[in-house]
Structures are given as structure tokens and as C-alpha cells.
Amino acid sequence: NAVKIARAATGRPGVVVFDHAYHGRTMMTLAMTAKEVPYRAGFGPFPGEVHRAPYAYPLRWPGGAEHCAEEALAELEALLRRVGPDTVAAIVVEPLQGEGGFVVPAPGFLAGVQRMARRHGIVLVADEVQAGMGRTGTMFASEQEGIVPDLVCTAKALGGGLPLAAVTGRAELMEAVAPGGLGGTYAGNPVACAAALGVLEMLRDGGLLERARLIERTVRARLEPLAAQVPAIAEVRGRGAMMALEFVRPGTLEPDAELARAVAARCHAEGVVALVCGSFGNVVRLLPPLVIPDDLLDEGLGVLADAIRGACGGAA
Ligand SMILES: *Cc1c(COP(=O)(O)O)cnc(C)c1O
Numbered sequence: 001n002a003v004k005i006a007r008a009a010t011g012r013p014g015v016v017v018f019d020h021a022y023h024g025r026t027m028m029t030l031a032m033t034a035k036e037v038p039y040r041a042g043f044g045p046f047p048g049e050v051h052r053a054p055y056a057y058p059l060r061w062p063g064g065a066e067h068c069a070e071e072a073l074a075e076l077e078a079l080l081r082r083v084g085p086d087t088v089a090a091i092v093v094e095p096l097q098g099e100g101g102f103v104v105p106a107p108g109f110l111a112g113v114q115r116m117a118r119r120h121g122i123v124l125v126a127d128e129v130q131a132g133m134g135r136t137g138t139m140f141a142s143e144q145e146g147i148v149p150d151l152v153c154t155a156k157a158l159g160g161g162l163p164l165a166a167v168t169g170r171a172e173l174m175e176a177v178a179p180g181g182l183g184g185t186y187a188g189n190p191v192a193c194a195a196a197l198g199v200l201e202m203l204r205d206g207g208l209l210e211r212a213r214l215i216e217r218t219v220r221a222r223l224e225p226l227a228a229q230v231p232a233i234a235e236v237r238g239r240g241a242m243m244a245l246e247f248v249r250p251g252t253l254e255p256d257a258e259l260a261r262a263v264a265a266r267c268h269a270e271g272v273v274a275l276v277c278g279s280f281g282n283v284v285r286l287l288p289p290l291v292i293p294d295d296l297l298d299e300g301l302g303v304l305a306d307a308i309r310g311a312c313g314g315a316a
Contacts, residue, residue, distance in 0.1 A: 020100030
């Protein structure tokens with residue numbers, strides 16, 4: 001729907017997305033999603049006019065983390081020049097990538113993306129489906145990048161477990177779509193909307209945002225010393241209650257998906273759900289509920305630490 005709104009508002013066809021992006025499973029969002037297996041494989045052809053630029057992924061940036069934002073922005077600029085910036089309706093970006101590996105963009109990258117979008121009259125869409133609704137310690141992950149997107153997509157936590165998704169934006173963009181142009185059989189389901197109002201009420205007093213930031217401090221205090229001892233952990237990263245560990249072959253940046261799977265399997269065996277993500281399948285992500293009690297978080301982190309030590313064998 002964000003793409004439809006941006007196209008209606010600009011009269012332009014193009015959509016720019018990024019490497020490692022996940023935007024969903026409909027045909028249009030599959031065209032925008034980066035990962036082939038299991039999401040895209042066998043389902044093509046996909047809608048056209050989707051262009052992909054590198055995401056400012058500091059750990060894996062060829063020129064090094066310190067040049068990451070600047071060089072990624074130069075690549076985006078080059079892409080826009082190539083396709084013609086006045087053919088692009090929207091730039092769609094996750095302010096902190098989810099399925100792609102909980103990638104926190106290099107500082108300044110998203111502010112640069114916003115400047116470029118504004119300069120060329122392109123609608124900036126933040127996909128906050130996974131990172132939004134308090135997960136990263138602010139209502140929206142975009143806030144921590146100092147950007148104000150033109151359209152924001154939310155879902156997942158928005159409905160507090162009931163199925164609901166939303167596109168929010170300024171009236172002059174939203175009203176570019178004729179009445180009846182958006183909608184659907186299940187759109188605006190009243191029970192799911194009531195649940196979302198409850199979620200917003202709970203988020204409003206700020207207690208849950210503070211909780212998410214506390215979860216980050218607890219996770220870092222526990223996992224950063226461990227990462228310093230375990231050479232297979234390349235990075236502990238994320239924000240708020242959206243934290244992850246990236247696994248590599250020690251001494252290299254070669255992704256170790258097998259180790260990530262082994263760690264997650266050991267956690268599952270002990271009753272802790274940790275999910276693997278990342279374009280290379282080598283990232284273990286933690287998505288604890290914002291309401292998790294301290295003792296349960298501690299216990300879960302203990303299970304994770306043991307799983308890492310066990311899966312690394314002698315190396316840990
Ligand atoms: C979950 C998610 C979506 C929606 O994905 P579906 O699988 O289509 O429900 C969109 N964007 C992001 C960033 C997500 O994490």
C-alpha cells in the first residue's frame with residue numbers, strides 16, 4: 001500500500017530498496033525483498049521497476065565501517081542517476097533491518113537517504129514492521145536516526161498479537177489515492193483495531209520504551225564480555241529489545257550459518273526460542289517480549305551463553 005500511495009502521489013513508477021531487505025511475501029514486496037531462499041525461490045517473475053542499492057552494513061562494508069555511510073550514499077546517488085531520479089516514486093528502507101540480520105545502519109546513512117529523497121521529490125517510506133512499536137527503545141526506530149519518513153509501515157507488535165498492519169502518512173500523500181483505492185476484506189478489522197488501541201495506550205506512558213532500553217543494557221552486559229572471549233562472535237548489535245549476534249569463522253568475516261543453527265538448536269532444546277536470520281543465515285536474534293521479567297531474561301541469556309560455549313566446543 002505504501003508503494004501504491006507513493007506512486008499515486010508522485011505519478012512515478014520506480015521503487016528503490018536495499019540489499020538484505022525484507023518487506024514481505026506479497027508479489028510486490030517479494031520483488032522488494034532481497035533473500036532468494038526461502039522467500040522468492042520459485043515464485044517469479046516479480047513486478048518490475050524495483051531497484052536495489054547497498055545497505056550501509058558496517059561489519060560487512062568492503063571499504064570498512066568508517067567509510068560505510070558515505071560510500072553507501074554514493075552508491076545510492078549513482079543508482080538514482082542511472083535510473084533517473086524523476087522516475088522514482090519511493091525509497092523504502094528498514095531503519096534497522098530485521099530478517100536481513102538486525103543490521104544497524106552506519107551513523108548518518110539514513111539521514112543522507114532522507115536528504116537525497118527530499119532533493120529528488122521521492123517519497124521516503126520507513127518499513128517499521130519489525131523495528132517499530134517500541135521494540136528498539138523508541139516508538140519508531142527512525143527516531144534514533146533523526147529522520148522523519150513521509151510514510152511509515154507498521155504491523156507485528158501493532159496489533160499485540162492480532163493481525164493488523166498500517167500505513168501512516170501526511171494527508172497530502174494519503175489523499176492522492178481515490179476513495180476505495182486501498183482496502184480489502186480484512187482491512188481495519190474492528191477487533192484488531194481495538195487491540196492496537198490497547199497497545200498504543202500501553203506504549204504511551206513510556207514505561208515499555210524504558211523497558212526495551214533496559215533489556216539492551218542487560219543483553220549487552222551479558223553478551224559483550226562473552227563475545228570478547230569467543231572469536232566466532234563477530235559482533236553483538238542491535239537496539240533495545242532487538243539484539244543479535246553474528247557468527248563467523250574465527251579470524252575471518254566468513255559467515256558461519258552452521259554454528260548459528262547449532263546455537264539456536266541448543267537454545268530450543270533448553271526451552272529458549274532464538275531465531276536465526278541474516279542474508280547468510282549466520283545471525284542469532286533475540287526478540288524478548290518488552291514485558292519479560294528480569295529473572296526470565298537472565299535465565300534465557302544464561303541458556304544462550306551456555307549454548308554458545310557448547311556449540312563452539314573447545315574454541316570457547
Ligand atoms: C515481517 C515483516 C514484514 C511483513 O512480512 P509478511 O511476511 O508479509 O507478513 C514486512 N517488513 C518487515 C521489515 C518485516 O519484518
